[in-house]
Amino acid sequence: EAQVTQNPRYLITVTGKKLTVTCSQNMNHEYMSWYRQDPGLGLRQIYYSMNVEVTDKGDVPEGYKVSRKEKRNFPLILESPSPNQTSLYFCASSPKPSLGLAGVETQYFGPGTRLLVL
Amino acid sequence: GNSVTQMEGPVTLSEEAFLTINCTYTATGYPSLFWYVQYPGEGLQLLLKATKADDKGSNKGFEATYRKETTSFHLEKGSVQVSDSAVYFCALRIRNTGFQKLVFGTGTRLLVSP
Numbered sequence: 001e002a003q004v005t006q007n008p009r010y011l012i013t014v015t016g017k018k019l020t021v022t023c024s025q026n027m028n029h030e031y032m033s034w035y036r037q038d039p040g041l042g043l044r045q046i047y048y049s050m051n052v053e054v055t056d057k058g059d060v061p062e063g064y065k066v067s068r069k070e071k072r073n074f075p076l077i078l079e080s081p082s083p084n085q086t087s088l089y090f091c092a093s094s095p096k097p098s099l100g101l102a103g104v105e106t107q108y109f110g111p112g113t114r115l116l117v118l
Numbered sequence: 119g120n121s122v123t124q125m126e127g128p129v130t131l132s133e134e135a136f137l138t139i140n141c142t143y144t145a146t147g148y149p150s151l152f153w154y155v156q157y158p159g160e161g162l163q164l165l166l167k168a169t170k171a172d173d174k175g176s177n178k179g180f181e182a183t184y185r186k187e188t189t190s191f192h193l194e195k196g197s198v199q200v201s202d203s204a205v206y207f208c209a210l211r212i213r214n215t216g217f218q219k220l221v222f223g224t225g226t227r228l229l230v231s232p
Contacts, residue, residue: 004161033219042122042207042222043162058219090161092220107220109154109161 002027004110006091012116013081021076021113023091030096032074033058033107034066036087043090049074050096081117089113120145122208124223131198131230139193139226141182141208149210151175151184151191152220156205165193165206203230 004025013019025032030051035043035058045058047066055066063085065077074093078085091110125140143149150169154162166175171186180195191208208223 040224042224043220044222045219048219092162106164106167109163111159111161 002108004091004093004108006089006110006113008113009111010114012118014118015082016080019078019081019115021078021089021091021115023074023076023110024072025074025091025093025108026072027093027095027108028071029093029108030071031094031105032068033092034064034074034076035090035092036060037090037112038087046076046089081115083117085115086117087115089115120147120149120210120212120221122210122221122223124206124208124226127205127225127227129226129228131228133200133230133232134197135230137193137195137198137202137228139206139208139228141191141193141223143189143191143208143210145189145210145212147212149212151182152209152211153180153182153191153193154207154209154222156207156225158204162207198228198230200230200232203228 007022033048034046037043044060046064049055049068090112092107094105094107097105122143152167153165155165156162166177168175168184174183182191182193205225205227207225209220211220
């Protein structure tokens, strides 16, 4: 089954304790993203990656890191979590678009990781 | 810039009622438009999409038409079911080269009662 998986699904932690949220896709997609979802703000992009070893900042990258050492995995790293990073996090992947069709491809989302930072 | 505006929720309807969720957008380029649905406790799923003006996306009885003249992509369904209760997100993506993120609206919660 084609899917995007995230782990853990739920996490409670304390300020300053480093954590990693894993994301894996089995669709051989080139593009991957991380979003956070907050009430009244919708989803905002944190980081994205266009391929292995190619990552870039989204709209709200502060306090986060990512890496893309393998095509299928795109972990999100919070080196020193703070309470304002309490949120619902989604990983997404999509195929590299065909020439002339950029923006048309579908993004596939993981089930989400709910993070609470105390 | 690029942005999406959705109607505030929650939208509360009885089963078999007609549904409209309004969505308007502003875009600096030529966008593709999407509706995603998020069921309780789950991730977002693509509901439908339209990639050019006057296209109609449809799926599971839901429809939305890409209206360039009014910069709108309103979601409609003729007869909602309890199982349609979810949060609906309108989104756009600029058609261009390179990576183009999805720009989401704030979401509209739909509650359908029996």
